[in-house]
Amino acid sequence: MIDQLSANPGLKPAPRAHRTIGIQPVMPRARTGNGWMVQSDFDGTISLEDVTDTLLERFGRPGWRELEAAWERGEIGSRECMKGQVLLLDMSPAELQEHLATIEIDPHFAGFVQAARSRGMEVQVVSDGIDHVITTVLDHHGLGDLQVIANRLVQTGPRSWQLQSPYASATCARASGNCKCERLAEAQAEHGRVLYVGDSTSDFCVSGKADFVLAKYKLIDHCRAKGIAHAPFTDFSQAQALMEALVTAREYAAA
Ligand SMILES: [Mg+2]
Secondary structure, three states: EEEEEEOOOOOOOOOOHHHHHHOOOOOOOOOOOOOEEEOOOOOOOOOOOOOOHHHHHHHHOOOHHHHHHHHOOOOOHHHHHHHHHHHOOOHHHHEEEEHHOHHHHOOOHHHHHHHHOOOOOOEEEEEEEEEEHHHHHHOOOOOEEEOOEEEEEEEEEOOOOEEOOOOOOOOOOOOOOOOHHHHHHHHHHHHHHEHHHHHHHOHHHHHHHOOEEEEHHHHHHHHHHHOOOOEEEOOOHHHHHHHHHHHHHEEEEOO
């Protein structure tokens, strides 16, 4: 597949993003011609581990592993799985904040975001994880202004929580809390082309619809098996170099 690419120095800088998205609709903006934008998964892609899993291992009451197993067997979708697991979390807001302060992210991610923005590319985090968790972790690393689209965490008692999914879709093939394929289609309609960055099963469905994929971990084999145009990476310094090559190449022959 030969894709005609061009640099886009005339694009406006990415607008300052909302700190959290919650239930707000994604507002349409003017098209940016042939511009690219970036959508990235969070858990395991930006963060070095799945943050929801670390919360469940530390604060989850019995039952969350059974939900995980039912999801892995395909008996329930990720929305139902996550919703049930969050109901089993037993933690105070202070314990949650203290835990989130320990979460590490890829040390090169901030540089990737800066490089993308300098080329007029908007960067969104699109996750089937938890909005408050993601924005808090990003804020700890100086990225609190990054746009995050994810499930919404709501406190229902001193130590109890609920997950809402304002970005679910009745037609989502994965029955996800946040339908990444819908988010991708919205971004393609607005920007033209989406560079999708991900690592694992929550990225399989959307990767087949993206204009190009930067893949690590399980997503590499998936892209290879399905013939999806992609490049493998292990950290965001490599992802940055690949992104820069992609958006500045006049012509790009996809792998
Ligand atoms: Mg992931």
